[in-house]
Amino acid sequence: MSEDTLDALRGVWRRDMPITEALGITVESASEAELVLRMPLAPNRNHKGTAFAGSLSALATLTGWSILWRTMREVGEMAHVVIQDSTIRYLLPARSDVLASARLPAAGDMERLLTALRRRGKGRITLDVNVRDTAGIVVATFEGRYVVHREDLFG
Amino acid sequence: MSEDTLDALRGVWRRDMPITEALGITVESASEAELVLRMPLAPNRNHKGTAFAGSLSALATLTGWSILWRTMREVGEMAHVVIQDSTIRYLLPARSDVLASARLPAAGDMERLLTALRRRGKGRITLDVNVRDTAGIVVATFEGRYVVHREDLFG
Numbered sequence: 001m002s003e004d005t006l007d008a009l010r011g012v013w014r015r016d017m018p019i020t021e022a023l024g025i026t027v028e029s030a031s032e033a034e035l036v037l038r039m040p041l042a043p044n045r046n047h048k049g050t051a052f053a054g055s056l057s058a059l060a061t062l063t064g065w066s067i068l069w070r071t072m073r074e075v076g077e078m079a080h081v082v083i084q085d086s087t088i089r090y091l092l093p094a095r096s097d098v099l100a101s102a103r104l105p106a107a108g109d110m111e112r113l114l115t116a117l118r119r120r121g122k123g124r125i126t127l128d129v130n131v132r133d134t135a136g137i138v139v140a141t142f143e144g145r146y147v148v149h150r151e152d153l154f155g
Numbered sequence: 156m157s158e159d160t161l162d163a164l165r166g167v168w169r170r171d172m173p174i175t176e177a178l179g180i181t182v183e184s185a186s187e188a189e190l191v192l193r194m195p196l197a198p199n200r201n202h203k204g205t206a207f208a209g210s211l212s213a214l215a216t217l218t219g220w221s222i223l224w225r226t227m228r229e230v231g232e233m234a235h236v237v238i239q240d241s242t243i244r245y246l247l248p249a250r251s252d253v254l255a256s257a258r259l260p261a262a263g264d265m266e267r268l269l270t271a272l273r274r275r276g277k278g279r280i281t282l283d284v285n286v287r288d289t290a291g292i293v294v295a296t297f298e299g300r301y302v303v304h305r306e307d308l309f310g
Contacts, residue, residue, distance in 0.1 A: 054212060085242065
């Protein structure tokens, strides 16, 4: 991911999505194929001192959205990205900061998405996001279905 | 829900789950069978001026957890409540504050849960949460599977 795109992404969060700052979410790393976001435990702790499930879900939702947003931008499509539905499984409590990683879908899936977007103005894609603690243990797995569209479907 | 239980619930949020304050979540109403939480749009807005999906998911997760937590307390079970997995469907963008409502499961399901908890120290239950805008339109539906247990399974 280019530094410009990363800066633009951070700008959208900071300017337009204020809760991302309260959640403490930052970009941990960004490569061509993968985006990793970090979220600190302290503001997201629950009554058991582990990460609140709702914060993990918000982080995973944002991670999937962010990798699609930047990918659209980098392929020159100023498309909207909206989540349609998601499922999250909580495997273990997280007792540390957490890292959520999303990988770009396989090339074939991305091509189908872009073809649908260009032909019909709209496409769907499913993204997996893994949430790990700082020891690398997967604490939650998330699957989100996102819709990418050219026009604002909801006016 | 008794005022004491409501105060205890608010105390857990405020003291032990600080992100609930950043999200701006408050109790809108609480009856025997239903709990309704409110979340303001402003801190949870996204780049389109509608509610961020991740905030809606966090709100729904907390609503289901809270109604189970208070029910356990009111039936005299000081059990832990943990979410196992959830699915959320985003139907429409929310352009206002939102209200999330969870109803207690049918009496038969609650009885099965309590029997399992008392016999085996653990039970599972599925809860539905609806998220509405202030005009009463359902903007998201959530289904969460929660585990209630007597001992701390994760030490």
